[in-house]
Amino acid sequence: MNLRDLHEKARRSLDPVHYDYVAGGAGEERVVADNERAFDRYALLPRVLCGGERRDTAADLPGAPGASPVFVAPTAFHRLLHPGGEPATARAAAAEGAVLVTGTASTTPVAEVVAAARSRDREAAVWFQLTAHPRREATRALVRRAEDAGCTALVVTVDSPVFGRHTRDLRNGFTDLPPGHAAENMRDLPGAPPGALTDIPMSPAVSWADVDDLVRRTALPVLLKGILHPADARLAVEHGAAGVLVSNHGGRQSDAVPAALDCLPAVADAVAGRVPVLLDGGVRRGSDVAVALALGARAVGVGRPAVWGLAAEGEAGVRRVLAALRDEYDHTLALCGGRRNSDLTRDMVVRKGGTW
Template sequence: MTLRELHERARKTLDPVVYDYVAGGAGEERVLAANERAFDDYALLPRVLRGSAVRDTAVDLPGAPRTAPVFVAPTAFHRLVHPDGELATARAAAAEGAVLVTGTAATTAVREVVAAAREAAPDPAVWFQLYPHPRGEVTAALVRRAEDAGCTALVLTVDSPVFGRHARDLRNGFTDLPPGYAAENMRDLPGAPPGGLLDIPMSPEAGWAHLAELVRGTALPVLVKGVLHPDDARQAVEHGAAGIIVSNHGGRQSDAVPAAVDCLPALVDAVAGRVPVLLDGGVRRGSDVAVALALGARAVGLGRPVVWGLAAEGEAGVRRVLATLRDEYDHTLALCGGRRNADLTADMVVAKGGAR
């Protein structure tokens, strides 16, 4: 079953309101479409007579050396699409040797997510995603929970000073979680009502001081997610970021920004090798992974495809998604004459049909 077939099976399986929540984007969903379409504008220019029968696709990420350059990007409310929710996703990611980024909007508490990952593999890598919060004690409490659970890195999402406007959710009246579901990591935080909240706290007043404070307050590496401007990438590194994730939130925030992969080369140049640069948004096939790595990404994240796999087949579906992308990438690397990830270089990416 291909990833597109898994997507279609998930669409038929899910309540249409839940499907629209996951599938939808901000505004007219132009950026949502652009993230995938941008990869179609790139082609790979292979090298020949320099390959290997066995490729080494291992990647060294902050706090998490892994066997392939693909990670599970943070996505919300997995229990809405499958009863096992984040537990199934955690077991699948660990079994496939991929980093899982869980976070503030998970419907399973981070300690349970990490425990599930450890059931599937002895050395799982779980990162915890959070947003800049105007109250330092709330951020500190979330960080302590992630540290105590055994997370190996933090991911600060910085592209969400306010919620994006989703026409599908407004049309469907999806303004709160159904009874029995909650953002479990928000339970019993300072100033928060018991039971958790759907409206994850975001702060339009957040500044670079929030990042610096977060870095000072933890021994875990902190990656900054949602960066599109080169100057912001430089600022993030200067304020202590251990990595940059180039992302437009899967097209769910602003509908007026570029596709994530189109921003990647400028941010790689801005960072100049000081920290790893990762990417999420629009990756749907192994050749997309290869394009991103050739343009300078250390690894790429999968969001919606993981949710579609979970909805269609539970834990097995998530494993299928990750294994498919890993195998397709390895195959593409071989066709490009590569032995390892670093053999993919920017000169091997060209415009397709004069698109650029």
């Protein structure tokens, strides 16, 4: 069973409205499609007679040394897709040695997500995706929860000054979660009544000054997610980011931006090795992982494939996705003559139909 089989199994098992919520994107969904098509525009140019019987594919990531080069990107509302929810995803990621980026919009509180991961692996690394609130006291409360839960890094989403316009959700009238589901990390925040939920914030008022405040107040490494422009990558490093994540939000914010992969080389050049560069968007096979690493990423995230696995088969489905990508990547690395991730270099990636 490949990832497309799991996707189809998930589609059949889900309420069509909930399926559309995950599968859909902004506008006409051109960017959603182009994220995947981007990998089809590149080919790997292997080296020969320089490999080894065994390969080391571990990636040194902030707060997660020796992790898999494939991590679970932040996605919302896992209990909408499977009753096991985020804890099932967390156990699966931990079992496969992958970082889980759990999010502000998790349907399970961050402390319970981390506890589930650590029930499988006491050293499991869980990062917290943070949507910064224009009220800094609310943001600081979310950060304290992530710190207290044992998260090892913060991933701040910076490409969402406003909500994306999702055509499928508008057509389906999907504006609220069903009863019994909520973004639990938004409960009991400062300024709200006890037990009440605060809306997930998206504000164009959030700025580099908020990044400065966050970096100053937490000991956790802070990564910025949603970087596409190389100038912003340089600014991220200057403002103390411990890493940048090249991402267009899976095509869910703007339908007029490039594919994430096409932005990766320029961002990697701008960062110039000062902090790790990560990527998410469109990764569907192990060779995609290899292309991204050769173009400058240290690791890649998968969002929709992981939740399709969850929807189709629960924890076992997420494990199946992560194991398939890991094994396919290891196989591709061997075919490229590599022993470790750093053996994949930019000169080993060419446009389809071309050579040097």
